[in-house]
Amino acid sequence: MSFATGLTRQPLAFDPARGTDVAARYGDFSTEIRALIAGTAGSSPYLAGLLEREADWLHTALGEEPLLPLGAEIARLDGVALDQLGAELRRAKRRVALLAALCDLGGIWALERVTWALTMLADTAVTLALRGLVGEEIRRGKLPGKGPEEAARAGGMVALAMGKMGAGELNYSSDIDLICLFDETQFAPEDRAEARAAFIRVTRKMAALISDNTAEGYVFRTDLRLRPDASVTPVCISMGAAEQYYEAEGRTWERAAYIKARPCGGDLAAGERFLTALTPFVWRRHLDFAAIEDAHDMRLRIRAHKGLGGRIDVPGHNLKLGAGGIREIEFFTQTRQLIAGGRDRDLRDRTTVGGLAKLAVKGWVPVDVARALTDHYRDHREIEHRIQMVNDAQTQVLPTSEEGLRRVACLMGEGDLADWSARLKARLEEVEALTSAFFTPGPEDGARPDLSEAAQALVEGWRAYPALRSERACAIFRRIEPEILHRMQRAANPEEALRQFDGFLARLPAGVQLFSLFEANPQLIELIVDICATAPGLAAHLSRNAGVLDAVLGGSFFAPWPGGMELAKGLGAALDAQPDYEKKLDTARRWAKEMRFRVGVHHLRGLADAAEVARQYADVAGAAVAALWPEVVTEFSRKHGPPPGRGAVVLGMGSLGAERLNAASDLDLIMIYDAQGAESSQGPKPLATRPYFARLTQAFITALSAQMPEGRLYEVDMRLRPSGRQGPVAVSLESYRSYQMEEAWTWEHLALTRARVLAGDPGLSADVEEVRCAVLAAKGADPRVMPDLAEMRARIFAAKAPDGAWEAKIGPGRLQDLELLAQSFALRAGDPARRVEAQLRVGARRGFVSKEAGEVLASAYRFLWRLQAGGRLLTEGPLDLEAIGEGGRAFLLREADEESFEALAERLLRTTSGVAQIVEMALMKKDESDGAA
Numbered sequence: 001m002s003f004a005t006g007l008t009r010q011p012l013a014f015d016p017a018r019g020t021d022v023a024a025r026y027g028d029f030s031t032e033i034r035a036l037i038a039g040t041a042g043s044s045p046y047l048a049g050l051l052e053r054e055a056d057w058l059h060t061a062l063g064e065e066p067l068l069p070l071g072a073e074i075a076r077l078d079g080v081a082l083d084q085l086g087a088e089l090r091r092a093k094r095r096v097a098l099l100a101a102l103c104d105l106g107g108i109w110a111l112e113r114v115t116w117a118l119t120m121l122a123d124t125a126v127t128l129a130l131r132g133l134v135g136e137e138i139r140r141g142k143l144p145g146k147g148p149e150e151a152a153r154a155g156g157m158v159a160l161a162m163g164k165m166g167a168g169e170l171n172y173s174s175d176i177d178l179i180c181l182f183d184e185t186q187f188a189p190e191d192r193a194e195a196r197a198a199f200i201r202v203t204r205k206m207a208a209l210i211s212d213n214t215a216e217g218y219v220f221r222t223d224l225r226l227r228p229d230a231s232v233t234p235v236c237i238s239m240g241a242a243e244q245y246y247e248a249e250g251r252t253w254e255r256a257a258y259i260k261a262r263p264c265g266g267d268l269a270a271g272e273r274f275l276t277a278l279t280p281f282v283w284r285r286h287l288d289f290a291a292i293e294d295a296h297d298m299r300l301r302i303r304a305h306k307g308l309g310g311r312i313d314v315p316g317h318n319l320k321l322g323a324g325g326i327r328e329i330e331f332f333t334q335t336r337q338l339i340a341g342g343r344d345r346d347l348r349d350r351t352t353v354g355g356l357a358k359l360a361v362k363g364w365v366p367v368d369v370a371r372a373l374t375d376h377y378r379d380h381r382e383i384e385h386r387i388q389m390v391n392d393a394q395t396q397v398l399p400t401s402e403e404g405l406r407r408v409a410c411l412m413g414e415g416d417l418a419d420w421s422a423r424l425k426a427r428l429e430e431v432e433a434l435t436s437a438f439f440t441p442g443p444e445d446g447a448r449p450d451l452s453e454a455a456q457a458l459v460e461g462w463r464a465y466p467a468l469r470s471e472r473a474c475a476i477f478r479r480i481e482p483e484i485l486h487r488m489q490r491a492a493n494p495e496e497a498l499r500q501f502d503g504f505l506a507r508l509p510a511g512v513q514l515f516s517l518f519e520a521n522p523q524l525i526e527l528i529v530d531i532c533a534t535a536p537g538l539a540a541h542l543s544r545n546a547g548v549l550d551a552v553l554g555g556s557f558f559a560p561w562p563g564g565m566e567l568a569k570g571l572g573a574a575l576d577a578q579p580d581y582e583k584k585l586d587t588a589r590r591w592a593k594e595m596r597f598r599v600g601v602h603h604l605r606g607l608a609d610a611a612e613v614a615r616q617y618a619d620v621a622g623a624a625v626a627a628l629w630p631e632v633v634t635e636f637s638r639k640h641g642p643p644p645g646r647g648a649v650v651l652g653m654g655s656l657g658a659e660r661l662n663a664a665s666d667l668d669l670i671m672i673y674d675a676q677g678a679e680s681s682q683g684p685k686p687l688a689t690r691p692y693f694a695r696l697t698q699a700f701i702t703a704l705s706a707q708m709p710e711g712r713l714y715e716v717d718m719r720l721r722p723s724g725r726q727g728p729v730a731v732s733l734e735s736y737r738s739y740q741m742e743e744a745w746t747w748e749h750l751a752l753t754r755a756r757v758l759a760g761d762p763g764l765s766a767d768v769e770e771v772r773c774a775v776l777a778a779k780g781a782d783p784r785v786m787p788d789l790a791e792m793r794a795r796i797f798a799a800k801a802p803d804g805a806w807e808a809k810i811g812p813g814r815l816q817d818l819e820l821l822a823q824s825f826a827l828r829a830g831d832p833a834r835r836v837e838a839q840l841r842v843g844a845r846r847g848f849v850s851k852e853a854g855e856v857l858a859s860a861y862r863f864l865w866r867l868q869a870g871g872r873l874l875t876e877g878p879l880d881l882e883a884i885g886e887g888g889r890a891f892l893l894r895e896a897d898e899e900s901f902e903a904l905a906e907r908l909l910r911t912t913s914g915v916a917q918i919v920e921m922a923l924m925k926k927d928e929s930d931g932a933a
Contacts (some may be wrong), residue, residue, distance in 0.1 A: 003062050004030050008107030013411040022051050029062060036106045043410040045390040049241060050098040057095055062812040066103050070096065074124050082132035084911040086209050089125050090216035096121045097172060101205045101389055104382070105411065111378050112353070114385070118170040123161070123356025124851040125219050126178065126265035129206040130154040134198075134266075142198045144191035154266030155188040157199050158274070159206075159238065161228050166260035167350040173388040173395070175221035178211075178263075189891050196238065203236040221394065226257055246281045256334045258282045259341075260350045272687075276579075283342040297598050309659040312428045314407060314421045319384050320396035324428030326384065329356075329377045336364050345577070352377055369434055376427045383424070386411040435903065447487045449482075458502050459485070462892030467508035467515075476515040483522060493886035497533035504532055504539045515824035522554060531604065534887035535874045538600050538663075548597040557598055558607070561616055567595070567623035568770055575627055583634045585703055588628055589710035595620045600663055600873055611862070617661035624704075624713060625650055625667070629759035632700045640692060641683020648693055648730060649760030649768055650700070653720045657754035658834050659864070662872040666715035667704070670755070671697040671730040674764050682790045693730035701729075733767060740775040746788035753826040754834050769832075788812035789824050790923045793817065805905070806879040813912030813919065815864045818857060821919050824848075832875040836861055848925070853918045860911045863896065867908070868897040 010032075013019035019042025023034045041048035051058065051383050061069035073092050080088045100117045103109035109117070135151030137143045146155045162177040166172050176314045180203045187195045203224070211222040212533055213327075224235050246254065258278060263271025277556075312323050320326045333355045334787035339410035341347040344362060349355040353374050358369035384396050388406050399405050406417055414420040451459065468474050488497050508514065516527050532539045543546065556562075562570075578584045599616045602608040608616065629650055633643060654668035655661050675689040687695065704713045721727050722739040731739070740752065757765040779785075809815045822836045825843030834838050837858060844854030871879040881889055883903065889901065898904040 002065060003102070003108060004032055005108070006108035007032050007036065008720055009042055009413050009849075010035050011105045011368040011413050012415055013039050014407045014410040016043045018042050018048060020082075022048050025052065025055050026059070026062075028059075030303050031808040033062060035474075036102060039410070040102060040105055043407050044101075044389045044391075046100065047389055048102055050094055054095055054098055058098065061095075061099060066099060066108060070099055070120075071160075073099075074120060077124055077128060082136065085128055085132060085213075086214070086219075087216050089128075089210065089219045090214065090587060090772075092121060092525065093122075093219045094217065096289065097392075098572075101172070101385075101840050104385060105389075105413075105916075111381055112168075115169045115171065115381075118172070118174070119161075119168045120486060122165055122170055122176050122220050122266045124211050126159050126161075126206070129209050130157065130202065133202045133205050133209075134404045137198045137202060142201075144194055145187060145210030153270075154202075155182075155199075156267050156270060157182040157202065158197075158263050158268065158271035160271055162257055163259075163260055167352065168263040169222075169351060169381075172385050173392055175223045175394065176258075177223045177226050178207075178243075178264075179227045179330070180206075180236040181239050181242055181271070181274060182236060183267060183274075184240055186270075187284070192238070195233075196236070200234045201234040207235070208807075218654045226254075228254075231878065235541045239270070239277075242274070243277055246278060250281050252338070255282050255329070255338055256331075259334050259337055259348070259355075263352060270363055280399050282338075283336075283348065284916070312425060312432065314398060314425050314428075316400040317398045318396055319387070319398060319427065321381055323428070324432035324435075326377065326380045326396070327361075328431055329373050329380070332373065332435045333359065340364055343537040372430065373434060376431050379424075380426060380431075383408065383412065393735045405708075421608075431903070449485050451485070452495065455495055455498050462502070462505055465506050465508070467510055469506060470512065473510070473512045473515060474514065476519055480525065482517060483525055484518075484529065487525055488533075493533070496886055497529060500514065500532035500539055501529070504528070504542065506600065507540065510746070514844070517655060518730075527552065527601070533890050535600070535604055538597075538604065538873060542597070548594045552601075557601075561608070561612070561619075564619040564622050567619055568626045571627040575631055581631065582708075583630075585706070585713075586857060587707050588624055589708060589713045592620055592624050592713055594710065596663065603873055604867070606893065606894065610866040613795045614660045614869060615664065617663065617665065618656060621656055621661060621665075621667055621714065622652065622659075625669075625758045628703055628713075629700065632703045633696065636696050636699050637683065639683065639685050640687050640695075641681035643673070643696065644678035644681050644689050644692065646674045646764040648673035648696065649765050650758045651768065652756045652758045653751055654754060656758075657756040658836060659756075660836065663736075664872045666717055668720050669701075670718065670721045671700070672733055672736050672764075672768055673730055674733040674761075674767070690713035690728070690730075694728055697730040703829075707742070711866065719895075720748070722748075733764065736768075737771045737774075741778065744775075744779075746782070747792055749775060749827055750789070750823040752776065753823045753839065756834055773830075773832050773897055776827055780828045780830045785824060785828055786923055786925075789820060792819065803878045804880070806867070806871065806881070806908070808864045808871065808908075811912070813914065813916030815861070815868055817919055818861055821857070821922060822861075824922075838915070843922075849918060849922055853921075856914055857918060860915045863907070868891070868893045898918050 016038070019038035019040075022041035023038035026034055031039075037051060057069075077085075077088055077092055096117060100109070100114050104111075104114045105119075128567050131151055131154060134143065134154040134157060135148065138148055138151055138155060139148050143150075143155050150156075158181055160166070160179040160181065162179060163174045164174055165178075172175070180199070182195065182199045182233050184192050184195070207222040207224060212217045212218060222232070227235070227237065228242050229234060229249070232239075257819065258275070259282065261275060263275070265437070297574050310735070318325060333352050336353055337347050337349070337358050339361075340362070347355070347356050347358050347362060347364070356370045356374050356377075359365040360367045365373075383398075383696065387393075387395060387398060389411060390404075390407055395850070399408065405421065409415075409417050409420045416919055442887070460476075461476070462468060470479060482888070485498075488494050488501065517660070518528075528539075531542060571588065573586045574587050574591060574616050576588050596617065599613050599620065602616075603610070603613040633647065637643070640931060648671050651657075651670040651672060652668070653670055654666050655665055656669075671693065673689075673693040675693075678689055679690045680686045680688045701716050701718070705716045706712065717726055718729055721729065722736065724730050740748070752772055752775055757768055796810075797812060800810050802814070802847065811817070819836055822839035822843065825831075825846065825848050826833050826839040828848065829842050829846045831839070831842045840858050840861065842853055843849050843857075844851050849857070870892050874891065893901070893904065895901070896904050898907060
């Protein structure tokens with residue numbers, strides 16, 4: 001596409017005579033090209049001068065596709081000697097600025113192409129300056145340990161492009177913001193001071209080479225003040241020192257600045273490593289709504305410092321820093337990126353337009369708001385360019401005179417100044433309205449509802465809690481407190497809900513982040529009130545793990561349940577993204593807490609019933625085991641070599657194997673391995689086969705149960721392994737087969753009916769399942785099954801009485817009793833069914849109980865499970881109707897589908913008595929099919 005065919009618009013000449021005079025030098029071009037030149041020269045004295053000075057070069061450039069002369073001008077700089085580089089860069093700047101201006105004014109290039117062209121020149125200038133200057137230091141022997149070949153990557157020094165340069169968004173008169181660093185690990189400790197001195201010299205010379213205004217002009221004004229603690233640090237510091245600064249003292253504005261950071265010259269690989277190391281500082285793992293107030297304070301400070309308050313008027317308005325200006329849109333975008341980018345890598349876009357688009361796709365910004373701000377941003381940037389085109393001035397301030405405004409409007413192709421000004425003012429006002437609604441905190445000390453004396457005393461005591469220690473936390477909380485109290489008043493029992501919230505608040509270790517989250521998302525206040533009014537157990541968990549509330553805003557919290565395979569895939573991807581083993585373990589803990597919280601909230605709000613949440617809790621546990629097992633194996637293998645033979649599989653037992661967990665379940669696991677005859681592992685520190693798998697199992701248990709910054713993933717119980725606590729923690733496949741066939745007790749065969757492989761080699765998994773089925777087929781006909789079950793039952797009841805009147809698990813006719821009977825059905829039938837409901841159907845189908853009794857058992861199981869799952873969600877201890885409060889009691893009645901607790905108590909007694917009777921009859925019954933099974 002040539003200049004002539006690409007033209008879509010034309011500037012107007014503010015000074016037609018000047019425009020005509022310059023255009024006459026281009027009389028051999030088409031009418032459209034001459035009109036472009038006349039309009040440009042007639043409104044911009046700076047560009048008119050370039051059109052005259054670079055006429056010979058431009059005559060050639062205008063006959064080509066515009067990218068070709070741009071590329072040629074950049075390419076020719078590569079071979080320029082250092083002593084000529086300053087002059088040649090300045091010539092290139094004139095030409096690229098002129099080319100980009102004509103493409104911009106004529107609509108040949110979009111805004112992004114214009115800013116990219118200017119940024120490419122800046123990158124080239126920095127790269128060539130560093131290469132030449134570091135090469136000179138090496139030649140002089142001032143950079144220890146570095147040879148001439150190291151000059152190409154600046155001897156371990158890198159320039160990070162910040163701000164608009166980092167994002168590829170430079171404007172016509174931008175300065176370039178650089179942070180210069182060097183990788184001190186490339187130098188011996190005794191050489192680092194000398195290297196540092198050399199790099200400081202290089203940085204100063206580079207800045208002068210690029211920014212000094214000579215007879216040839218300047219390339220880019222260079223600003224080095226974004227570096228850490230610029231008032232006291234030299235212009236180039238080590239990466240280690242920079243990391244320490246950001247870790248200890250980094251502020252929100254510096255985090256925002258690093259959204260756009262990009263290595264642009266020197267050792268690019270070292271620069272990328274530095275940015276990767278800085279990721280935890282820039283991108284917080286929790287949703288960072290506290291950044292909103294930081295950004296708001298920054299906006300106010302900028303406005304106060306620049307005197308930019310007051311109403312919006314076009315004359316003299318600062319298009320960058322003023323109300324409704326470019327910076328408002330950038331702050332809006334960057335702050336939302338800071339909030340959510342730690343959890344969602346897709347949001348880490350350096351560009352403003354790209355960032356807005358991704359925020360809209362992910363639901364963090366309404367689509368219409370993102371579209372409006374994008375349009376306004378592009379319009380603002382084009383006007384900014386035209387302000388600067390007039391005289392190559394580093395300014396974003398609109399002229400105060402009518403004459404000055406007319407020049408800018410003419411460069412926009414606008415002949416009606418009043419109409420153009422009115423449209424600009426409307427855009428500024430809309431940007432101000434859209435962004436201020438996001439930034440400006442609500443009023444403090446809103447009207448509280450009327451509270452009783454007891455409630456008032458409770459509320460007054462909140463100021464003494466750890467979460468409200470800081471002034472900042474108190475300021476935010478004052479703004480949300482009225483909303484919390486009003487919502488509490490709408491609970492079934494307001495004072496009870498308030499007491500539960502008081503307990504939640506008392507246990508919070510800190511408040512700024514959570515209170516900011518509530519302020520920005522009032523729907524979370526409703527959720528927390530709902531939890532406090534209904535499920536004190538969940539509220540207690542939430543106070544210890546407030547970060548799980550982030551998940552509510554993630555977009556998929558209320559979506560349909562994805563299932564175990566998708567969960568494992570998602571967790572696996574999250575673990576892959578973590579650089580080291582410890583971070584992987586903490587990531588798994590954070591993920592599991594969020595998923596279990598999601599299941600609990602869905603249960604609480606009736607979005608999933610007790611049977612569904614049982615499967616979902618099991619899906620979460622299964623995914624955690626499946627995703628962590630290969631990570632543990634990989635980490636263990638680094639020291640001791642890969643697992644011998646086919647490795648090991650993780651077998652889930654009990655409720656985990658039956659896919660029936662509740663909010664408080666631990667995990668019953670067994671480890672089975674197959675070394676295929678290998679006597680030891682092959683690695684730096686080889687181990688014999690048995691200790692290898694024993695220690696690998698211990699490493700896996702630690703990975704699941706160790707207390708870490710994000711807490712514990714699961715408690716693990718391995719007592720169902722062969723020989724219980726006395727047996728090895730990992731057993732070979734042959735030993736397991738032999739033990740089950742020759743030594744195992746009936747209770748171990750019963751436990752095997754619920755065993756399920758969760759992770760490990762597929763072939764070994766299939767063999768373990770084959771052993772399971774073979775054991776069930778061989779041992780189910782043993783006449784001792786039912787007598788042994790009766791003995792086990794009596795021993796269990798003697799060891800532990802029901803835990804209160806509302807116990808659903810332990811005791812005659814309750815869940816454990818019913819589940820043992822179901823397991824006996826699967827064992828006696830040699831049936832592979834693992835889930836309780838399926839095992840109960842086996843019992844009725846094989847005649848172990850009558851069809852009617854089977855239906856009674858299935859109905860009882862559903863009822864008892866609802867009571868058990870509901871109780872475990874509401875409280876971490878025994879079910880106490882007084883302690884769970886009115887909301888919790890209403891939840892339990894809803895779960896049990898009963899009108900009153902009298903009716904619920906009567907049903908519980910009737911159900912458990914009926915189940916106990918059926919179990920006792922089944923234990924006494926001599927089934928005719930046993931002998932044939």
